[in-house]
Amino acid sequence: MEARRLSRDRASHWEAAYTDKQAEEQSWYQQEPTSSLKAISRIGGQPHNSLIDVGAGSSALLLNLFKQGWYDLTALDISSAGLARAQTNAGEFAAKIDWIRADITQWKPARHLDIWHDRAAFHFLTEADDRARYKAALMAGLRPGGYLIVATFAPDAPEKCSGLPVCRYDAAGIDEALGDAFDLIAEWRDVHHTPWGTSPAFNWCVFEKDSS
Numbered sequence: 001m002e003a004r005r006l007s008r009d010r011a012s013h014w015e016a017a018y019t020d021k022q023a024e025e026q027s028w029y030q031q032e033p034t035s036s037l038k039a040i041s042r043i044g045g046q047p048h049n050s051l052i053d054v055g056a057g058s059s060a061l062l063l064n065l066f067k068q069g070w071y072d073l074t075a076l077d078i079s080s081a082g083l084a085r086a087q088t089n090a091g092e093f094a095a096k097i098d099w100i101r102a103d104i105t106q107w108k109p110a111r112h113l114d115i116w117h118d119r120a121a122f123h124f125l126t127e128a129d130d131r132a133r134y135k136a137a138l139m140a141g142l143r144p145g146g147y148l149i150v151a152t153f154a155p156d157a158p159e160k161c162s163g164l165p166v167c168r169y170d171a172a173g174i175d176e177a178l179g180d181a182f183d184l185i186a187e188w189r190d191v192h193h194t195p196w197g198t199s200p201a202f203n204w205c206v207f208e209k210d211s212s
């Protein structure tokens with residue numbers, strides 16, 4: 001019951017975040033998903049690969065990939081307002097993307113995907129039980145040999161993002177939280193510039209899931 005209450009609280013927070021502010025007013029907004037595309041290029045991602053963006057919100061990533069010829073794309077987010085904004089941005093292409101409104105800690109994947117991408121969703125899971133549920137979804141949803149791309153606030157970034165407490169990670173921290181079945185391929189920092197001039201550091205990690 002506690003998990004469901006937390007999930008409802010999370011959903012209300014994110015509905016309000018997308019209803020009350022324009023994209024350009026949101027702290028995480030970026031016009032170009034540069035680091036995400038760098039990570040996908042780093043693993044040699046190809047248009048025939050399936051990719052899920054967890055906590056996609058209204059990010060431009062999937063539309064960007066669709067325009068490059070990718071055709072098996074899934075956006076998952078707890079906020080229907082966030083997904084609705086992304087669908088509006090995608091216009092006529094919206095029907096070509098799978099949209100899932102779900103809390104990732106409650107989601108049961110129906111199939112294996114090649115690439116799991118998460119920019120700034122996992123770091124909001126401050127409870128160990130929620131991180132374990134996220135990991136269960138990740139293990140069920142990512143194929144053996146698939147890739148995990150995860151960006152979180154770095155250890156020296158602020159303790160809150162979008163008004164919520166976050167856990168801050170480097171690769172060792174992600175490995176400890178999600179790790180045993182993954183090998184680290186790459187890690188880097190990128191400084192994100194918010195609309196009001198602050199510059200929180202993100203830590204980007206790319207992992208390959210064991211093939212067995």
Ligand SMILES: C[S@@+](CC[C@H](N)C(=O)[O-])C[C@H]1O[C@@H](n2cnc3c(N)ncnc32)[C@H](O)[C@@H]1O
Nearest residue numbers: 014028055056057059077078103104119120121
């Ligand atoms: C900081 S925003 C980042 C959005 C997007 N990834 C980007 O880079 O622009 C975090 C996103 O994660 C979503 N989110 C937060 N907790 C979630 C959860 N438990 N399950 C699914 N989505 C979640 C929010 O609704 C929001 O869209």
